[in-house]
Amino acid sequence: xxxxxxxxxxxxxxxxxxxxxxxxxxxxxxxxxxxxxxxxxxxxxxxxxxxxxxxxxxxxxxxxxxxxxxxxxxxxxxxxxxxxxxxxxxxxxxxxxxxxxxxxxxxxxxxxxxxxxxxxxxxxxxxxxxxxxxxxxxxxxxxxxxxxxxxxxxxxxxxxxxxxxxxxxxxxxxxxxxxxxxxxxxxxxxxxxxxxxxxxxxxx
Ligand code: TMP
Numbered sequence: 757x758x759x760x761x762x763x764x765x766x767x768x769x770x771x772x773x774x775x776x777x778x779x780x781x782x783x784x785x786x787x788x789x790x791x792x793x794x795x796x797x798x799x800x801x802x803x804x805x806x807x808x809x810x811x812x813x814x815x816x817x818x819x820x821x822x823x824x825x826x827x828x829x830x831x832x833x834x835x836x837x838x839x840x841x842x843x844x845x846x847x848x849x850x851x852x853x854x855x856x857x858x859x860x861x862x863x864x865x866x867x868x869x870x871x872x873x874x875x876x877x878x879x880x881x882x883x884x885x886x887x888x889x890x891x892x893x894x895x896x897x898x899x900x901x902x903x904x905x906x907x908x909x910x911x912x913x914x915x916x917x918x919x920x921x922x923x924x925x926x927x928x929x930x931x932x933x934x935x936x937x938x939x940x941x942x943x944x945x946x947x948x949x950x951x952x953x954x955x956x957x958x959x960x
Pocket of ligand 1: 797826910
């Protein structure tokens with residue numbers, strides 16, 4: 757059986773990645789592809805428990821503990837959901853993955869990037885996305901889209917947002933073949949045109 761595709765959706769909070777993921781899933785299904793939608797943290801099963809802690813716990817969480825929780829969630833997700841689906845030939849659309857830990861815990865919180873790369877490799881057992889979209893937005897657009905009700909991560913402030921955003925742009929520069937940066941201050945339809953263009957190329 758032919759190996760599937762593993763595509764990740766990344767970007768700072770309020771970038772619109774989940775909307776684009778849903779649109780792409782619909783588009784691919786309409787074109788006869790076998791698609792699964794999933795996310796980090798918060799995939800079906802144990803992932804939901806990790807998400808609850810990571811986004812809603814209201815006490816102090818150390819930066820290293822936070823990183824390990826995201827990584828533990830990822831290991832479970834790769835082993836139980838992503839790898840089996842890719843091996844069955846499915847297209848896996850994943851809302852956040854390794855680049856989130858680099859951008860948020862590395863560039864955002866200031867943890868060592870080399871160590872995060874190494875830990876990401878352990879968590880994924882070496883699996884790499886075939887393609888990654890980084891949806892890039894400015895702080896004003898993000899604030900408008902996130903609104904007033906913020907979770908633990910979204911409450912980290914404007915300075916943190918800027919570090920994360922710049923982190924993503926740095927990561928994208930290092931891996932231009934895998935990572936496609938899309939200007940997501942534009943309308944949903946305009947952004948989706950870009951997504952479709954990249955996908956059509958990848959499916960050729
Ligand atoms: P989201 O479902 O809106 O993407 O929320 C997930 C939040 O968790 C978001 O603020 C980014 C954050 N996050 C990290 O800080 N590190 C990670 O490794 C992952 C997967 C998410």
